Amino acid sequence: MSADTLVTLAxxxxxxxxxxxxxxxxxxxATxxxxxxxxxxVELVVLPVRRLAAEFFTLRTGVAGEVVQKFANYRLRxxxxxxxxxxxxxxxxxxxFVVEADRGGQLWFVDTLAALEERLRVETLRQDAGGR
Incomplete structure (x- = not known):
């Protein structure tokens, strides 16, 4: 088993x-x-999709809500x-759910780390420009 690592993205x-x-x-x-x-x-956690149980993707189980709420409670994206x-x-x-999550700032779904880095870069540029 490989270990979790710290990475710098944008x-x-x-x-x-x-x-x-x-x-x-x-x-x-999640805890x-x-x-x-x-x-x-850190304020950002990058979790590979394969680490999530199948129940996460069946919203009626409540697993996705429970996991996302835990992260939100600790102010972790x-x-x-x-x-x-x-x-x-x-x-x-x-x-x-995925579309709505991607509009916010608490939970994102991205295909690759490169896509995440680009999204963070754009977010930083917007913040630097005063949120425009």
Missing amino acids: GRTALACAPDGPRICGGDD EVIGAALGHR LVVVGDVAGHVTRSTALRD
């Missing part, structure tokens, strides 16, 4: 979770990741990296 330090780490099946599992993030004093297209095509509710 000038921000993030905790990049190892793809082969423990699966996140609920809030208690482990949150503890590591707080220990490293969560970014899920990887292809969620298969999950999204099976659920209109999940598709809407």
Whole structure:
């Protein structure tokens, strides 16, 4: 099993979770990741999609809400990296959830770290320009 690492993306330090780490099946599992993030004093956690239990992608289970709320409670941004297209095509509710999450700042879904870095770069430029 590889270890979680610190990465710098668009000038921000993030905790990049190892793809082969423990699966996140609920809030208690998220707490482990949150503890590591707080220990490293980061505000951004990058979690590979394969670390999320299948229940995360079935919204009626409540797992996604529980996990995202845990991160929000600790003021940590969560970014899920990887292809969620298969999950999204099976659920209109999940598709809407992903679209809405991507409009906000708490939870993002991106395909690659490069896409995340670009999104963070654009966000920084907007903030530097006064939010325009």
